[in-house]
Amino acid sequence: MQAYHNKEKGFGIIYDDIYLVNGARTPFGKLCGTLANISPTDLAIYACRAALAKAGVAPSDIDQVMMANIGQCSYDSYFLPRHVGLYSGVPEKVPAVMLQRICGSGFETITAGADQITLGKADVTLCGGTESMSLAPTVSYGNRMGYALGRVEFRDFLWEALNDTAGVPMGCTAENVAKQYGITRAETDEFGKLSMDRAIAATERGYLKEEITPLNSAIFEAAGCKPRKVNLPKKVVDFVTDENIRATSLDIMAKLPTVFDKEGVQTAANSSGMVDGAAAAIVARKSYIDANSINPLSRIVASTTSAIDHKVMGLGPVPAIRLLLEMTGLKIEDIGLIEINEAFGAQFIGCERELGLDRNICNVNGGAIAYGHPLAATGLRLSVTLSREMNLRKAKYGIASACIGGGQGNAILFENVNL
Secondary structure (H helix, E strand, C coil): EEEEEEEEEEEEEEECCCEEEHHHHHEEEEEECCCCCHHHHHHHHHHHHHHHHHHCCCCCCCCCCEECCCCCCCCCCCHHHHHHHHHCCCCCCCCEECCHHHHHHHHHHHHHHHHHHHHHCCCCCEEEEECCCCCCECCCCCCCCCCCCCCCCCCHHHHHHCCCCCCHHHHHHHHHHHHHHHHCCHHHHHHHHHHHHHHHHHHHCCCCHHCCCCCCCCEECCCCCEEEEECCCCCCCCCCCCCCCCCHHHHHHHHHCCCCCCCCCCCCCCCCEEEEEEEEEEEHHHHHHCCCCCCEEEEEEEEEEECCCCCHHHHHHHHHHHHHHHHCCHHHCCCEEEEEEEHHHHHHHHHHHHCCCHHEECCCCCHHHHHHHCCHHHHHHHHHHHHHHHHHCCCEEEEEEEEEEEEEEEEEEECCCCC
16 A cells, blocks of 8 residues: 655555455436435445345445435435445444545545555445435525524525535536637537437447346345335336436537526536436455455556646546556556546546547546436446446556546546456
8 A cells, every 4th residue: 555645736545456346336317207206325225235246245244334425315314324234234233434525425435445445444345325316405594593574595405506605606617617728519519419329329239237237116124124115106117227318419409508608518418417326336355355256347556536726626537637647657548448527528528638538438438418427426337337348348447537526536546457
């Protein structure tokens, strides 16, 4: 293990023999779609159970549970990490923790799991992220203290959460990136369509079946706990559909109004979709893998976190990826595949230009513009998808990264151990 910290460049660590064993996710339901009434806790239980099965890891072998959830929108949200662990079959003596780094939280669960292993506090960790954007409430903060006559105020929590009250709403930061790099509306639409086309192609060739667990109504049980009954809409059986994916054309996209700036480039079609869903992965040390004859997806080589000016939040992956390369002695040309979360089309293009990326190896199965961006689950989806694709393409190294609201970025370097 080798740690790095520099307030100008960022913070990171190189790991010794820690692996991403395997993972799984739920389908991502569109806002107010099929999964709209499923709590984030239950979405995470689906994903974690599937990840354990996919990895071939017994729940009883888990030493730590690392969970992420950004928009707490169920009545038992305080207990989410603990409940997910228990109803996933993890022993009651195993603790659970909630992590939050907004859009980078999924990555944070992986690195936190790896950190626990590095510190000798675990051999195997269950890492998950879950989000229900549909269940985001309409809120009235301070209601308990009463209100003046005619002064009752309720706000849309989901919409308000996109507004960084320190300065610039997140969508506007993408417009700032577009202005900084001279990115046009046409370029942003073209990238958005590429994301959608790639996701449609991945769906049609069955690529996603290996990571999506089919959802059905269920009753989750755990020793000594009340059963959790989960009901999908009537007649929904083996739900596997990423509902935000839809065919489109540049002509249709060009007719849409911009959302954040009247003269801007970001629309509903070239920005990440609001969706409901969860993802999970198993992280373990080499000795456990060898002892259990497990074939992992990838090795977790290193991770980084950086911070930048919040006004250009979307460029967060740039310093995080640069530091990752500096720490490991690699060059961008050594990286065979890259996943950068598509919070906004212009944001991705800005990172692409700054880092000199080859679009042909980036987000090759589409990104969040197509699938949607269930905040806490995204980093896990990217990591599992990237690791799977590295094995298919026989790429030695891959990087997954995301920008983070408020002006941050994080990244993980994965190595293909199956060459």
